[in-house]
Amino acid sequence: MKATTPAKPAAAAVRSPNRDKILDAAEIEFATHSYESCSLRMIAESSGVNLGLLHYYFGSKQALFAAVFLRRSATLVERRTALLVEAKRAAGGGPVPLEDLIRSFITPTIEMIKQGEGPKAFIRLHSRLRTEPLDFARDLRRSAFNSVNFAFIKAFAETCPHLSRASIVWRFTAMVGAYLFLISQSGRVEDLSEGACDPSDVDSAIDQAIPFIAAGFLAPDVRKRGQRGAKKAANGKAALAG
Amino acid sequence: MKATTPAKPAAAAVRSPNRDKILDAAEIEFATHSYESCSLRMIAESSGVNLGLLHYYFGSKQALFAAVFLRRSATLVERRTALLVEAKRAAGGGPVPLEDLIRSFITPTIEMIKQGEGPKAFIRLHSRLRTEPLDFARDLRRSAFNSVNFAFIKAFAETCPHLSRASIVWRFTAMVGAYLFLISQSGRVEDLSEGACDPSDVDSAIDQAIPFIAAGFLAPDVRKRGQRGAKKAANGKAALAG
DNA sequence: TATCCATTTAGACATACGTATAACTAACAG
DNA sequence: CTGTTAGTTATACGTATGTCTAAATGGATA
Incomplete structure (x- = not known):
């Protein structure tokens, strides 16, 4: 020893x-x-x-988990980076079209899901990591994904000059939440759809996600709280937040 | 005994x-x-x-968990239902304005977060439940929330006649994912914002969430796969939704 | 005071866990 | 043949867990 x-x-x-x-x-x-x-x-x-x-x-168990995580996360990050680079090149120096950006971010996940049971399981694991309170696992995720995330945020900022830096981050977060939920196969969609949609149909989920997210990014920026006429009070009477 | x-x-x-x-x-x-x-x-x-x-x-531990869960989820469901009823009344029989609908859904969560450490902890717990593979907990959540969720889906369908039933469910799912991520305080926003936004500022998170989600619902419906000219191939250059 | 009973306590039960290690196998090197 | 070494096995250690129980407590009632 x-x-x-x-x-x-x-x-x-x-x-x-x-x-x-x-x-x-x-x-x-x-x-x-x-x-x-x-x-x-x-x-x-x-x-x-x-x-x-x-x-x-x-x-140790922890080291085994890390090995499991690192094996696939590297692939995911590389692929995401590659697609971003390619989209930038296609855009010829100008801002990358919004949908291309979103697709570049999401596509590697979809590819992995289709790759087999193991990769698909990894995606489930990866989404769960975001809410699971495992400090060491969160550090893993952070060190693997932070840098590519920053690259995307920078690109989103260039594509969406109407948004403040803070708004970019918030909406990026909303994007991640939305697409992860759509592909998470948590049983949620089954419950709600009553057969109207097939929750394992990842392609449909993504076809829905892209325009939803793109439209979300395109929405006008929100004014800061306290600035005149508080945005949220806009429509008057209705059931509004307190 | x-x-x-x-x-x-x-x-x-x-x-x-x-x-x-x-x-x-x-x-x-x-x-x-x-x-x-x-x-x-x-x-x-x-x-x-x-x-x-x-x-x-x-x-038992499981029964204790159920008691913890049921204590607050009842409040959440009641409040959500009440706001929906009120919004419908305000709409006078017509479709409820989209933002009101979204607000009615999200507001009770925000109210609870502001109510104190206990209620706030419950919200964290509740979001985590969606991805945690605890069968009994998922049943709990299902039986508590499914019915109010259906009511909202019905209302969204009336407000968004441009969307198919399937699209409504997908976008509803995207909405839940987006807003839960925004308020989840999982440390994600800290990492990405570099000080540009305060992740504990729930109000800002929600001010961002509402227009993002509303715009997402307003985006045109997507055609089904296989229908002419495959949606996604339209990569062109356009930075636009749909 | 005596009785009762919900409440509270300390402690034990069997089990399962992550971890560790000593012994064994098989292949190859000298 | 001997020695070495990566791989493999069976088994054990200490600890923590969920669960359970028998006994103590203490205020209200008769």
Whole structure:
């Protein structure tokens, strides 16, 4: 036992059939249940691998989770970056068309969903991470995605000169919330649609998301609170916020 | 020990100072950590109440969670319903103005956030429930909210005759995702805004959410996949919606 | 005062968890 | 054949969890 790295006790090759089996099973389990409600024993069993190997290859549950996360998030970030670069090039130096921007952001997620059960599970996991109060997982997400997010925010700002910096950030957040909900397959859409739409139809979800989000960005900027005539009071009588 | 109700072992009054202390502490703990990562012992300690009392009053962790959830969700649903009724009345039989509809839906949440730490914690908990894979919790949410959600969907359909039934449901989902993200205080906005906006400023978040969502609903309906000229291929250059 | 009963307490139960380790296997090197 | 080493196994440790129970408490009632 080297005292230096308690996490990875032995040499432990980076590639290995069993290591991959563990990663694949962990991805599904972490996505299906939450981080804490799925045990290493469940993962060991569903991957058909001995429990001790999880410790051998990854050292700890947390490190296993990180490995699961990093394996796919890199792909997602690269793809998003590539599409943004391509859209910029197509725009020839000018502002990137709004819908292109939105599509560049969302498309890599959709591609991944269609790629198979594992990648699809990762997307579920990834959306859940946003609300799950796991500090280490949030740090993971932050360090993986912050920089590409900034690049998109900058591009949105150029495309939408009518919006303040603050408004850009708010609407970017709204965009992420909207599209994640649409593809989250949380059972929500089933409940509400009464058969009118198929919640697993990711393409439809996205066809809906793009114009919805684009229109949202195009809406005029809101004045700051306190500035004359408070925006929200605009329409008079109706059931308004207090 | 009555064999009939293993869950509630004794008579156990519905009101009691300690019972309320437990509920309050559990609300905070469940919201701060996830359901499984906070133990009954944590709740007992932070409420200053003996562990055995949690079992005495609620019978099980799951039942305690349900009690926490039901205490506030009832308020939320009632308030949402009341605002919808009022908006309909104000509209005098005609379709309710779009922004009023959105406001009626969102306002009760904002009111609750401003009501104190407990109610605010409940909102965090409530948003998390949408992605957390806890079957029993999802059933809770469903049975509490489905009916008022249907009422809103019906109203949105009347206000937006340009949208198909499916589109209404998709956009309703997008709305929920957008506004929940905006108020979720998940640390996301901090990361991205670099000081441009204050993520705890719920009013600003909502001022942003309303026009964003309203514009999204107003965007033209999307044609179904397969119908001539595939929507998405229209990448052209236009920075415009639809 | 004696009785009663909702409430409260301390403590125990079985179980499951993440983690650790010592022993074993098989392949290859000298 | 011997020694080494990555991989694998079975098993154990300490701890924490949800649940449960038997006993104590204490104010109201008879």
